[in-house]
Amino acid sequence: MANERNDMGSDEKDSAGSADTTRSLTAGLAFSDRMEALLDGRVTVAGASLDIICRPPQALFRSVLRDQVYDICEFSLGSHIATVAAGGSNYVGLPIFLSRAFRHGNVYVRADRGITTPRDLIGRRIGVMDFHQTAAVWVRGILADHYGVERSSIEWITGGLSAPVLEDRAPLDLPPSLSVTRSPQTLNALLEAGAIDALISPTAPALFVRGDPRVARLWPDHRTAESAYFHETGIFPIMHLLVLKRQRLDEAPGLPRALYTAFETARQFACADIAQRDYPKIASPWLMADRAQTLADLGADPWTYGTSANRTALEAILRYAEADGLTKRRLSPEDLFADVQGDDGLPPMDGQNGR
Incomplete structure (x- = not known):
């Protein structure tokens, strides 16, 4: 999946983005169905073209902390909390939660x-x-x-x-x-x-x-x-989020909103794809039965993005991080995304921004 671009010409491109791309961005992501529509071109980012490189999560995390080779990157929520507490980094957090898992x-x-x-x-x-x-x-x-x-x-x-x-x-x-x-x-x-x-x-x-x-x-x-x-x-633990290079935010203040809209739309494509399939997308003979059980347990939209819908989970991990000594004070969810919402003039990144 390495080096696949999402600027494929197609009449089926979603309105979350535009075929008229103006900025080329590198994106380091771990492959999942939630970003598949970005890989195959069904969804684009308004004003940008993504060059998506798929790598294992641990390699991506160390890249953010040490090499900063990607303009946007999937990142460990625990490490993001620690870097924010230590005074920040070259990246800012976006409330796009690409990975969640019970542990x-x-x-x-x-x-x-x-x-x-x-x-x-x-x-x-x-x-x-x-x-x-x-x-x-x-x-x-x-x-x-x-x-x-x-x-x-x-x-x-x-x-x-x-x-x-x-x-x-x-x-x-x-x-x-x-x-x-x-x-x-x-x-x-x-x-x-x-x-x-x-x-x-x-x-x-x-x-x-x-x-x-x-x-x-x-x-x-x-x-x-x-x-x-x-x-x-009520917690479905959040594992990873998307981070954006500060330099790219300075160059294009509207980029966080465009990324949020595109990734939210790609997520909705993934959820709809599973619901509408009449054959297994992955090598699991009971995929639809597992999905039905998951929805019965967790509700209709367990993978939701945004700060408001995930406040309980975010406040829990921030409390845990303080108890672990990863932060010297209790951070709030707003601290994790302070650079991209509130006083910078962007609308709050909480709503349903898909199709």
């Missing part, structure tokens, strides 16, 4: 250590890829809020999952009550050797994939736990 199913434990409940994690060593990885921020918050497992009761070990990563994604300035150590070994190796008792990872560890009985999910029936969490809190 109960991403906690793996050494079952042979007698870990069968969340409270069994107290006093243990837990591996995470980065301390401000968004998945880890959510899991730490859920463990503390719902199970009484405080962050300070855990020894946190950071490292690459299957290849060594010798430095943090971004500098950390954490309170002394938190123990965080980066390991030169991989988390997979540490889990296999028993050097960590548990692992928080969106990607299943190698031992679990191989069916090793020593490793299990903390919540074996994680879908039931996640559904219960949603019904209790």
Whole structure:
């Protein structure tokens, strides 16, 4: 999918954009159905042409923090919170939430250590890829809020999952009550050797994939736990957002609104596409049944963008980030998007801006 452009000539282009493009922008995105209409040209960005490069999320996140090679980029919400708290970066946040996921199913434990409940994690060593990885921020918050497992009761070990990563994604300035150590070994190796008792990872560890009985999910029936969490809190956790280079915002103040409109329209195309299909779009024989169950659990529009519709989730992760020491004060959702709404004259980025 690399280097595909969305300026294809077509009578079916959506009114979210215009074929009369005037500005070329590079966009680093992880592939998903929510941006497929931007890749195939059904949706364009008013006043701009996107050169979309699809890459794995971890590569995109480090690019934003270190290389700044993309004009717009998919980015970790946890890392965005940390950079805003540290005084900002070369990018500004847009309330376009490209990835969301429940994370109960991403906690793996050494079952042979007698870990069968969340409270069994107290006093243990837990591996995470980065301390401000968004998945880890959510899991730490859920463990503390719902199970009484405080962050300070855990020894946190950071490292690459299957290849060594010798430095943090971004500098950390954490309170002394938190123990965080980066390991030169991989988390997979540490889990296999028993050097960590548990692992928080969106990607299943190698031992679990191989069916090793020593490793299990903390919540074996994680879908039931996640559904219960949603019904209790109303939160479908946000993982990634879109960020825009400040230089491009300075050059074109209307660009955030154009991007929001285009990405919202592409999202609506994706939702409509699943609903209208009479054959599976992906290799899942029960795709439509899964969709029906998802809508029954979460409601008609769980992937919505904008700050107002997502205030509960944003306020929760900001509270968790403060407790993690990633922020020195409680940020508000408006702090995350302060450069693109309010006093800059743009309309609030909250409405339904699709077709």
